Amino acid sequence: MNIQEIKAIKLQEVLASLGYSxxxxxxxxxxxxxxxxxxNHASFKVNxxxxxxxDFGIGKGGNIIDLAELLYKSSDVSYLIRKIASDAPHCMPISSAPFADVKSVQRTNSFENLQVLHLSHPALIRYLDDRCIDMEVAASVCKELHYDFNGKHYFGIGFPNIAGGYELRNPFFKGCIAPKDISHFCADEPKKVCFLFEGFMDFLSFMTLKRKKNPQSTGLREQDYLILNSVTNIHKAAKRLSRYDSVQCFLDNDEAGRNAYLQLSKELGKSVTDASTLYNGYKDLNEYLCAESKHSERAEIKKSKGIKL
Structure with a gap:
């Protein structure tokens, strides 16, 4: 890498590769x-x-080279370039690309040298922790994906679907490795009820909430779950959901979620329950989980200090 290529690297990606969210x-x-x-209070800003x-704490700032000087305690630019290159982020900035470009990436499936690994990278673990997701729950269904794109190497959390593709997440993007499809998990014994989720973070949030009640189990084999991975997959989901007597919908509390619920109710013509009342006042299950986790932490702190609740 030359200095211009180094300066083009996004600072948030460098920080993510070092485990900072x-x-x-x-x-x-x-x-x-x-x-x-x-x-204890964030004073480091990235525009x-x-x-x-x-960094407001030290009154200094600048570009990626200035950051590297402090991180690696050196003013040797050649050395800093080598260090940044070796620690370069492996995160594809899909979120900054136009939607048409993302669709093109998914359509051509131009990801190369895909590696499916056990979920273990500190930056990804920290991301899940920031979302209040139980790590054992995540590891039971998610993988760590490493892949090349346009000659560069990236990594992220991979959530498998029924067609062999993956939903991709890291702190700075969301996308997929084609083909895009729904995800479906079935219990060891046939069930008459299926729980429906819009995205896999909400599914992991639900499983985390369940595990808090029963720490000995991730609960994956106790119930049937279907994850849309996009509300545009509602028609695909309807075909699979038609085999169940009832469906409980844990969809987002927004217009897209409400429309998906109404559409599914119309298509199935059976018992379709809106379970979003569990997290009234929150956008989705993950936002509710994070709020509940913070409340529990505050309660534990008060309890440890002998403060009556």
């Missing part, structure tokens, strides 16, 4: 706990539009 986002600004010191950083 943003604590919040405000417009084009991502906020992190400083990579230079221990702190994703300008690809610049600033």
């Amino acid at each position: 943003p604590t919040k986002q405000q417009g084009n600004n991502l906020w992190y706990l400083s990579p230079f010191r221990q702190e 994703t539009e300008r690809n610049q950083w600033y």
Whole structure:
């Protein structure tokens, strides 16, 4: 890599490769706990539009080279370029690409040298932890995917579908390795009820909530689950769901989720239940899980300090 190629690397990708995830986002600004010191409140800002950083704790900022100087404690640019190149992020920035480009990537299936591994990368584990997902639950169904695209290497969380493709996630993008399709998990014994989810993060959130009640089990073989992976797959889902006596829908509390629920109710003409009342006031199950987790943490802290709830 030359210095221009180095400067073109997104700062958030470099931080992700080193295991740092943003604590919040405000417009084009991502906020992190400083990579230079221990702190409880994020004071390190990355402007994703300008690809610049600033650490309010030390009053310094700049580009990726300036960041590397502090991270690697050197002013030797050649050395810094080698270090950044070796630690370069393996995360494909699909979210920054136009939707048409993403569709083109998925249609041509131009991912190469795909490796399906056990989920273990610290950056991905930290991402799941930020989403309050139980790691054992995630590892029971998800994989760590490494692949090449346009001559560069990337990685992310892979969630398998029934057609042999994967949904892809990391802190900075969402996409898929074609073919895109629904995901369906069946219990060891035939069930009359199926639980329906819009995306796999909501499915993992539900499984995490179940595991909190029963820590000894991930619950995967106790119930039938179907994940749309996109509300556009509702017709595909209807064919499989028609075999069940009833369907409980854990869809998003937004217009797309409500429309999918109404469409499925119309197509099946049977008992289709809206289970989103479980997380009224929240966009989806993951947002509800994160809120519940924070509430539980606060309660534990108060309990440990002898504060009556």
